[in-house]
Amino acid sequence: MPARAQGEGGAPVRIAVIEAMSGPFANTGEAIMRNLRFAVERINARGGVKLADGAHRLELVPFDSKNQVDEALLLLRGAADQSIRIVMQGNSSAVAAGLIEGVNRHNQRNPGQRMVYLNYSAVDPALTNEKCSPWHFRFDASSDMRMAALTEVMRRDREVRKVYLINQDYSFGQEVARSARAMLAEKRPDVEVVTDEFHAIGKVKDFSPYAAKILSSGADTVITGNWGNDLTLLVKAAREAGFKGSFYTFYGNALGAPAALGEAGVGKVRAVAEWHYNAGEPGMDRAYDAYRRMFPRPGDDYLNARMLHMTDMLAAALERAGKVDAVALVRQLSGMRWTAEGADLWMRPDDHQAIKPLYVFTMQKQGVGTVRRDVEGSGYGFETTLKVSAADLTLPTRCKMAKLPE
Template sequence: MGLLAGMSAAVAAAPAEPIRLALIEGLSGPFGNAGEAVFRNLQFTVERVNARGGVKLPGGARPLALLRLDSKGNTEEALSLLRSAIDQGARFILQGNSSATAAALIDALNKHNEREPQRRVLFLNYSAVDPSLTNERCSFWHFRFDAHADMRLNALTDVMRADTRLKKAYLIGQDYSFGQQVVRRAREMIAAKRPDIEIVGEELHPMGRVKDFLPYATKIRASGAQAVVTGNWGNDLTLLVKAVRDLGLNVKFYTFYGNALGVPATLGDAGVGTVLAVSEWHFNVGDAGSDAMVGAFRRRFPNPQEDYLHARMQLMVEMAVAAMEKARSTEAVPVARALEGLSFQGAAVGVPHSGLMRAEDHQLIQPLYVSGMDRAGAGGPKWDVEGSGYGFRTVRRFDGPLTALPSRCTMTRP
C-alpha cells in the first residue's frame, strides 16, 4: 500500500503539460535585434500569465511555454521551422517581423490544417502589417493583433493634413510587399487629404542589405523635402535617419517605428519635434497602468538596450489565454471561434490596452497614437526610450472605431 500511495502522490504531483507557443522569427542576421526585442516582450507576458497560475482549463491550470525558433530572417527557414514547431507540439505560431514570411506561413497553415485536422494550428501575428493578410489573403487560422499598414497610414496622414506648413514630402520604403504598400498608399492618401503637398521623391531600397544610406539622404536633400514618410523598421530605419541627420537636414520623419531600436538615441536633439511614430500605445500615455507596466518591464529587463515594450504583444498573448479559457480548450477551432468578436480590456490583467477582434477578417480594432519625440523629464515625457534621454508624447489619439477600415475578406470557415 505504501508503494501504491507513493506512486499516486508522484502522479498527482506531475507538472501540467505546458501549452506551447512557438515564436518563429529572425533572431539573428540583419534584423536580429528586432527579433530579440519581440522575444523579450513575449517572454515578459508569458511569465506574467504563469505567475498568476497559467491558463485555467477543465483539466486544471496549464502553464505557457515559449519556444524560440530562429528563422534568420529567411522565409524558407521559417517554413521549415513551422514543421518543427508542430512536431514539438506547438499549436500556436507567433510571427510578425516580415509580411512576406507571414503570407507564406498563412498559405502553409491553410494546407496543413486541411491535411491534418488532428494537429491544427493557429497563427498569432503581432506585426506583419500588409493589409492583404486580413483582406484578400485572410484565413480562419490567422489573427492579426497590430493595426495594418493602411490603418497606421490613415492616422499618420491625418496628422500630416493638419500641418499647414508642409508642402513637400519624400516617400521611402523597403522593397518588399509591406514597404511597397506603404509607399503606394501614402501617395494616394496624401493626394486625397492634402492635394497641395508635392511628392518630390519616391524610393524603394533592398531590405536589410543597405549599409550606407548616404546616397538616399543626398537625394532627400536635393529634393527639398520637408518631410519623409517611411515604413522602414530595424536597422533600415536607424541607418536612414542617421544618414539624414549626418547631412544636417531639417526634415520631419513620419514613421511606423521611429520610437525604438536605436532611432531616438541616433537622432538626439535633431529628433525633437521632428520624429513622429504611430503605434497602438506608448510609454507616456500617462495612466497608472502604463506606468506600472513600464516599471515592471524595466525591472525584468534593466539593460537600456533591451527597453522595447509594445502593449499589442502583451494583449495578443492575454487574448489567446482568454479565448482558451472561454473555449475550455486549446484546440485550434474552438479557440479561433472564441477569439472571433472577442472584446478585451487588458487593464484587468495589467495591460493598459484594449481591443476588439473583428470576426469578419480577424483584424484587431484598437486605439492608435501618433506621438512625437521630445526630451524626457523636466516638463517633457516621463519615460525616455532605451536610456536615450528622449521619449515620446501624444500628438493625437485615435479611438478604436476611428481606426477601423472596411475589409475585403471572404473567409472560408471549417
C-alpha cells in the same frame, strides 16, 4: 512511451515563436522575445492557464527564421512535428504571408493537428484582405490604419509641403508607399510627393547616398515604414547629412532611432502605435514598470502593448475553450473584446483584424512637457500629438473568410 499531448496532466502549453534571431534583424527578434517572455511570465506567475484538466504554464519555443520565408516554412513544419498548436510571428509581412499559406495547408491536411497563427506586427493589409484566413489573427494595426493615423496629423501640419517616400522593397514597404500617396491625395492634395524610393530590405549598410538624395530633392518631410536597422541607419544618415525636416515613421520610437537622431529629432520625428511610454495610461504604466524590473538594461527598453494584449487574449481564449484546440481557439478569439490595462481592442470577426485606437506621438527631450520617460536611456522620449479613435480607423475589408470546419 508516446509524448503527452499539450494540456494533458499539467504539461506546458507550448507556443512557437518563428522570428529572425540572427542576421541583420536579430535585434528586432531579441526585442520580440523579451516582450513575449514578459507577457508569458505574467500569466505563469498567476498560475498559468486553467484548462478542463487543470492549470498549465505557457512555454515559448523560439525558432530562428533569419527573416527568410523558406526557412520559416521549414520551421513551421518542425513546430507541427513537435505537436505545437500555437504559432506567433510578426517581423516581416512576406514571412507572414508564407506562414498563412503554410498553416492553411497544414490544417487542411492534418485536421487532428490544426494550428492557430497569432501575428503581432506584420501589417501588410493583404494579410487580412485577400490572404485572410480563419486561422490567422492580427493584433497590430494594418499599415493602412497606421497611415490613416499619421495622415490625420499631416492634415493639420501645414509645414508638410514636399514629401519624400522611402521604404523597404517588399510587400509591406510597397503598401506603405501606396497608402501614403492615396491618403495624402485625399487629405492634403496640396502636398507634392517628390520621390518614391525603394531599397532592398536588410541589405543596405550605408544610407548616405539616400540621405543625399533626400536633401537634394528639397523635401521637408520623409515618410517611411522602415523598421529595424533599416530605419536606424536611415535616420542616422539623414541627421549626419544635415536634413532638417520631419520624419513620419511607423517605428521611429525605439531600437536605436531616437539616440541616432539626437537633438535633430526633437519636434521632428513622429511615430504611431497603440500606446507609448508617456501616453498616461495607468495600467500600462504599471506594466512598463514591471517590464523594466525584469529587463533593466537601457538597451532592452522596448515594450509593446499589443504583445501583452495578444498573450492575455490567448490565455483568456484557452481558458474559455478549456483545451488547446485550434477550432475552439478561433471561435473564442474571433469577435473578442479586450479592455484590460487601458486597451480598447475588438478582434473583428470578418477578417481577424484588431480594431483599436492609435496614438501618433512626437519626439521630445525627457523632462519637457509630459515626457517623463525616455527611450533606451537616450534622454529622448515621446509626447502625444494625436489619439485617433478606433471608429476613425475602422477601414473596410475585402476578406472573404473561409468557414471553420465543424
